[in-house]
Amino acid sequence: MNRKAIVENVKRRLWAESMGRCMNPDCRAELFIKNSDIMEKAHIGAYCETEDNSYENLIVLCPNCHKIFDKTGFIDENIVKQWKEIRRNELENFFSVELSSFDQLKEKVVPLLSENYSIYKSYYLSGNKFLWDKFEPQILSNNEKLKLLFENNRTLFQQHSYKEYSNLELIQKFITHVDEFKITRDDGEKLREVLFPQEINSIFGIMxxxxxxxxxxxxxxxxxxxxxxxxxxxxxxxxxxxxxxxxxxxxxxxxxxxxxxxxxxxxxxxxxxxxxxxxxxxxxxxxxxxxxINFTYVNQDSLREIKVNDINIVFVYEYCLSRTFLSCMSPKPNYVIVNLHNWNGSCCISREALNLADNFEVKLLTMDEFYGYINEIK
Incomplete structure (x- = not known):
């Protein structure tokens, strides 16, 4: 008798929840080894008796544990159901935690994202569909962990009222991608609206x-x-x-x-x-x-003041550099002050500021003047 196929959303749920390891708590063998996986879907209630392919009647095991359960009869069905419950609780308890710092979150997230990227680069980008199909379940498992970590630590991400300036918005986009990726994994034609946002790897310093x-x-x-x-x-x-x-x-x-x-x-x-x-x-x-032209920073923590040939140059950014602004600066004699805001040539520095500059014994330059000045002191 031909067995009925296991529905794809049941497979995906099992893959994600397995965390890539045998669900026997006394085994926990890794299910993804080198270029293959050893993941097996075992029926808790014998298929020949129940024909039950539901999520509740399936568990992910390594070949050894599957053989012991199926062939020896030494393990009670209720024990196996407890294994599933233990794994579900482990997933929730380990990854549904509120962390106190971004560094703590990064420590948990980087290995998962890095493994996903390695699988994607090694198999998907290289066009190795066979191995990509083999290792996609590992990505599903990692994604489930990442989703839980992100959902419970939203406050650790930079956010902005404008979505395009918000890292938290990128995290939400990733969560949507995880759900869509899980749902469409085994579709013949994968029509996905939300692809993996590459900025996630950027946030965590991976790529x-x-x-x-x-x-x-x-x-x-x-x-x-x-x-x-x-x-x-x-x-x-x-x-x-x-x-x-x-x-x-x-x-x-x-x-x-x-x-x-x-x-x-x-x-x-x-x-x-x-x-x-x-x-x-x-x-x-x-x-x-x-x-x-070589330059050095006058202060190691300041980028706006440099020294060129023993001349101190300070950069400012003013729509129009005013007498009031210059007065508040109280620049030292012989300094050169450059206005980077070059909106309208010489009009970027007021006449009053130029007059005050003579009193301070400093030189005020627009960007156009800066180019000429640099060529003179070269």
Whole structure:
């Protein structure tokens, strides 16, 4: 007699709940080994007697435990049902927890995301459909754990009233993807509305994305200060296409890896009001490098003041640099102050500010003037 096929949503639920291990609590053997899986779906009540393919009558076991249960009769059906309950509780208790910090969450999440990415890269991107089909259940299992972790730790993610600026919105998108991926896994034609958001790997520092540089130089300076205090920074590199912070473990935090930088700002309380736009500052420093002009930072925690040939240059970003603004700065004599906001040439600096600059013995420059000044001092 031909057996009835197990309904796909039942398979998916079993795969996800198994956590990739035999559901016998005294065994817990890994079910995904090298290039294959040893997962077996066992009927709790014998199929020949019940023809029951329901979720309640199925359990995921390794071949050894399945053989012992089916062939020897040494294990009572009620015991096997308890195994399922134990695994369900383990899944809930282990992953449905509220953690106290993003670092704690990251410790649990990174191995799961990394394994998923490795499977995706090794089998899906290489076009190995056979092995991709074999290992998709492991992704289902990992996704279930990630979903529980994310749902119970939403407060640890940066959020914004505008969805496009919110990491929490990306987390919600991932949860939707998990549900859709589970439902459509065995469809002949997989029509998915929500693909895996690559920004999730960015948030957890697994794989950077190239996005845009968040505007606040002040926020980046605060992050640098915090990381330096934690003795993590080796170098800060600006004035290049993809500016970055190099950590002592040789890992790079790219400043245009927006989801990750947003999360770091949020986690380390570094969000500050924008005074100087970081992208504009980076552009000015790129010009210096393009002319092979070396510069150093006057203060290791400040990006807005540099020294070139013993000349202190301070960058500001003002719609129109005013006398009041300059007065509040109280610049030291012989400083050069550059207004990065180059909206209308010389009009970006008021006449009153230029007059006051003579009293302070400082030089005020628009960006157009900055280019010429740099070529003179080269």
């Amino acid at each position: 950077p994305v190239t996005d845009y540089i968040l505007p606040s130089t002040e926020s980046m300076e605060e992050l640098i200060k915090v990381l330096r205090k934690e003795n993590l920074i080796d170098e800060v590199m600006l004035g290049i296409d993809r500016p970055y912070i190099l950590l002592k473990n040789r890992e790079k935090i790219f400043m245009d890896d927006t989801p990750r930088v947003r999360q770091l700002y949020y986690d380390k309380s570094c969000f500050r009001k924008t005074g100087v736009r970081l992208e504009s500052l980076n552009f000015a420093l790129k010009y210096l490098r393009s002319r092979n």
